[in-house]
Amino acid sequence: GAGVSQTPSNKVTEKGKYVELRCDPISGHTALYWYRQSLGQGPEFLIYFQGTGAADDSGLPNDRFFAVRPEGSVSTLKIQRTERGDSAVYLCASSLKGEVLTGELFFGEGSRLTVL
Amino acid sequence: SQELxxxxxxxxxxxxxxxxxxxxxSKTLYGLYWYKQKYGEGLIFLMMLQKGGEEKSHEKITAKLDEKKQQSSLHITASQPSHAGIYLCGADxxxxAQKLVFGQGTRLTINP
Structure with a gap:
């Protein structure tokens, strides 16, 4: 497809388990972002990649959260030892570096994580 | 309290x-972004404002950024059912624009 693709769309796991969420950005977009959205709240920034490197990971809440983008395209958000408070919708977005000035981030539909 | x-x-x-x-x-912004979100969908970009006093329009939606770049308003004229959703402002x-801080959203319902 032409848009940002996120898998899985829904994930239910038990407390303490390991989870991976995948984001496939729009082809050619060098910038990739992860946000987290809790119920009734706006999205909260987690991490930003420019190419393969994490340019800003200041939003990751603790060391249980880690994200990679080894080839500068697909990214995986990894959550270790999940806690009930991790339950949220995890949104991925991408943009062309040059389009940052237009402000347009292209968002995926999100991965809804539920930790029981 | 919320930043936005x-x-x-x-x-x-x-x-x-x-x-x-x-x-x-609560703080001066480099830019102010408006997005729309429908349930189960990602955010859709509406418009971005950067200059104090700037105003932009798209179809029946107009957004303004005040001179001090600390407040923005989104105005919808002659609302339609397609306008229903959650409107989010995001601050750079x-x-x-690598890292946006979002407001908590405004849920808009249009009654026929």
Missing amino acids: EQSPQSLIVQEGKNLTINCTS RWGG
């Missing part, structure tokens, strides 16, 4: 009526 405060938190209007959503920042406080 949106008001109202929810709004119900009759189809065809005009409405305004406000977004207030550092420049470059």
Whole structure:
């Protein structure tokens, strides 16, 4: 497809388990972002990649959260030892570096994580 | 308190009526972004404002950024059912739009 693709769309796991969420950005977009959205709240920034490197990971809440983008395209958000408070919708977005000035981030539909 | 405060938190209007959503920042912004979100979907970009006093329009939606770049309003004229959803303002406080701080959203319902 032409848009940002996120898998899985829904994930239910038990407390303490390991989870991976995948984001496939729009082809050619060098910038990739992860946000987290809790119920009734706006999205909260987690991490930003420019190419393969994490340019800003200041939003990751603790060391249980880690994200990679080894080839500068697909990214995986990894959550270790999940806690009930991790339950949220995890949104991925991408943009062309040059389009940052237009402000347009292209968002995926999100991965809804539920930790029981 | 939120860095960005949106008001109202929810709004119900009759189809065809005009409405305004406000977004207030406690700090001066590099840019202010408006997005729309429908349930189960990602955010859709509406417009970006950078200059104090700037105003932009897209179809029946107009957004303004005040001179001090700390408050923005989103105005919808002659609302339609397709306008229903959650409107989110996002602030760029550092420049470059790599990291946006979002408000909590305004849920808009349009009654036929």
